[in-house]
Amino acid sequence: MISYINYFVSYTNTPGSCRTPNLRKVFQIQTLQKLEIRSFPFTTPNIAPVMLRLLLRNSRLAPRRLPATTRITVASYNTAQLDTSLGPKYDSITDYGSYRNSVFTHRLPESTALQSPQLAALHSRLRLPQEYTFSTLSQALNMDKFGGLANNFGLSTLGKTFLSYYISEHLLLKYPRLPMPVHNAAVDAYMGVEVLAEIGRSWGIEVDRSSKLDKALAKEPEFLQYGRLRYLSERSKELKAEETGVHELSAEELQTMNNSTHQFVHRETEAFASSVRAIIGGIYTHCGEEATKTFIHSHILSRKVPLQEMFQFSRPTMELARVCEKLGLEDPLEIRLIAETGRLSSHAIFMAGAFVGKEKLGEGVGSSLGEAKTRAVVNALISYYMYSPISAEGTEIKLPSEEKYQFEGIVGTGDVAI
Amino acid sequence: MPVKAIPKVSIPRNGVSSFVRPCYKVSLQYCNWGGSSQGVRDFLTHPNKLVDRFAQNNKDVMFEILSKGGHPTFTFHYANGQKQAVDVRNLKVGDVARKLQEYMHRSGNEPFKFNHKVLSNNESVRGIWSPFHVAKNDRHRI
Numbered sequence: 001m002i003s004y005i006n007y008f009v010s011y012t013n014t015p016g017s018c019r020t021p022n023l024r025k026v027f028q029i030q031t032l033q034k035l036e037i038r039s040f041p042f043t044t045p046n047i048a049p050v051m052l053r054l055l056l057r058n059s060r061l062a063p064r065r066l067p068a069t070t071r072i073t074v075a076s077y078n079t080a081q082l083d084t085s086l087g088p089k090y091d092s093i094t095d096y097g098s099y100r101n102s103v104f105t106h107r108l109p110e111s112t113a114l115q116s117p118q119l120a121a122l123h124s125r126l127r128l129p130q131e132y133t134f135s136t137l138s139q140a141l142n143m144d145k146f147g148g149l150a151n152n153f154g155l156s157t158l159g160k161t162f163l164s165y166y167i168s169e170h171l172l173l174k175y176p177r178l179p180m181p182v183h184n185a186a187v188d189a190y191m192g193v194e195v196l197a198e199i200g201r202s203w204g205i206e207v208d209r210s211s212k213l214d215k216a217l218a219k220e221p222e223f224l225q226y227g228r229l230r231y232l233s234e235r236s237k238e239l240k241a242e243e244t245g246v247h248e249l250s251a252e253e254l255q256t257m258n259n260s261t262h263q264f265v266h267r268e269t270e271a272f273a274s275s276v277r278a279i280i281g282g283i284y285t286h287c288g289e290e291a292t293k294t295f296i297h298s299h300i301l302s303r304k305v306p307l308q309e310m311f312q313f314s315r316p317t318m319e320l321a322r323v324c325e326k327l328g329l330e331d332p333l334e335i336r337l338i339a340e341t342g343r344l345s346s347h348a349i350f351m352a353g354a355f356v357g358k359e360k361l362g363e364g365v366g367s368s369l370g371e372a373k374t375r376a377v378v379n380a381l382i383s384y385y386m387y388s389p390i391s392a393e394g395t396e397i398k399l400p401s402e403e404k405y406q407f408e409g410i411v412g413t414g415d416v417a418i
Numbered sequence: 419m420p421v422k423a424i425p426k427v428s429i430p431r432n433g434v435s436s437f438v439r440p441c442y443k444v445s446l447q448y449c450n451w452g453g454s455s456q457g458v459r460d461f462l463t464h465p466n467k468l469v470d471r472f473a474q475n476n477k478d479v480m481f482e483i484l485s486k487g488g489h490p491t492f493t494f495h496y497a498n499g500q501k502q503a504v505d506v507r508n509l510k511v512g513d514v515a516r517k518l519q520e521y522m523h524r525s526g527n528e529p530f531k532f533n534h535k536v537l538s539n540n541e542s543v544r545g546i547w548s549p550f551h552v553a554k555n556d557r558h559r560i
Contacts, residue, residue, distance in 0.1 A: 186423075
């Protein structure tokens with residue numbers, strides 16, 4: 001006999017108050033979108049036709065099919081796709097309030113959700129505010145579109161928008177000179193599917209793996225499933241014995257397949273990630289913008305991203321010379337040997353510095369002159385790109401989402417590389 | 419020539435600005451008949467409502483109570499995917515409570531001996547001493 005203890009007497013059932021989004025924020029998000037769209041040509045190869053022509057001219061082989069780039073690129077994080085499977089209807093495409101699904105779905109009653117011990121534990125583990133209802137938390141864990149219960153698609157889209165806004169804001173303000181590819185990779189390091197899935201697992205979210213038959217045989221109470229992540233179909237739950245090492249890709253997984261690396265996003269990974277996004281979206285729905293920001297800052301942005309390890313320079317010296325030229329430095333860039341030891345021994349050490357006049361831009365130690373020089377140049381480049389402005393008081397600069405924001409922090413001469 | 423990015427995954431720092439307890443679920447399994455479960459039975463039916471208090475004080479953990487034949491076991495589920503089954507046979511009430519307390523506070527990682535002073539994700543703030551930054555006249559000459 002199984003009995004479950006539920007301890008959530010102190011949580012009151014308050015109907016969720018949905019707030020309308022702040023107009024200022026929507027405007028900011030739209031401007032960000034524009035920024036990303038403008039930078040899109042840098043990230044997508046537009047040279048496909050040229051390459052195809054070259055291939056045709058130079059090789060006797062038939063032209064190979066270029067790998068399809070169906071994988072969602074970072075630049076398209078903000079462009080939400082309309083889900084047509086539930087038959088949405090609207091008066092006007094820009095009037096978001098008029099969007100209605102024609103397939104009937106209902107929300108889980110709060111009284112049922114309150115019975116789920118997993119939801120009570122998760123609610124408490126994430127220290128969610130009391131206004132955050134258990135039924136919303138349960139909806140955030142539901143990926144099943146056709147089960148009759150409301151799914152997490154909308155909440156997940158909302159959460160994704162907030163995540164990408166606050167993460168871009170943090171990166172753009174803290175590292176204004178970060179090159180676009182590194183910025184995109186850093187956004188991915190914070191809110192990529194794999195990372196969000198890892199976060200979801202660390203929150204102790206469980207997957208609902210038992211079929212209806214198993215539940216009936218185990219005499220499991222119905223409300224227990226509402227606290228689990230539901231993404232598996234009834235059929236795949238019944239087919240438990242999956243052969244190890246063999247995995248049949250579903251249609252969604254095939255779409256995420258990267259042909260060059262042969263990697264795909266597992267459905268479970270995607271499900272965990274979307275539940276994390278939906279939980280964040282739920283915070284906005286119930287508790288508003290400030291709570292969402294605090295949550296993202298404490299759970300997502302508190303993680304460490306090793307930015308200085310994310311640069312890959314192909315010709316660093318040339319690039320540093322170009323940066324110096326762009327900054328309009330008067331003296332030429334020089335690489336000088338600062339110190340050395342054991343030049344004729346098997347373990348020589350050299351220390352080189354990248355100088356402009358009397359200013360040292362960077363220094364590096366290596367076991368050959370070339371290595372020392374390259375390290376010096378790379379250090380100079382990284383210290384330029386990873387420049388982080390501080391306020392006049394020496395504290396961290398304010399973010400645009402804070403109140404009474406004024407642009408501060410000296411970016412220095414030259415363009416801000418965003 | 420432009421800079422390329424090397425994709426990385428952010429490193430978790432549980433405890434920096436937010437803390438999520440790694441132990442998310444405990445199943446307390448006992449036998450209604452066997453003598454080795456006496457301590458666990460006493461713990462569950464204690465007049466001071468020990469289990470109730472435990473669950474009230476640890477709301478972030480889900481408690482599951484299973485009545486099943488055999489020796490009593492507590493199974494702790496951790497966020498890193500580890501499951502730890504702890505044998506609690508023939509323990510007194512106090513020892514049962516102590517075991518529960520101890521394993522609920524664990525991270526789920528195997529305890530290991532670390533023979534260095536600092537274990538950190540971050541670089542040393544002071545940096546590594548370099549002989550090349552000493553004034554040239556004071557340097558050691560080979």
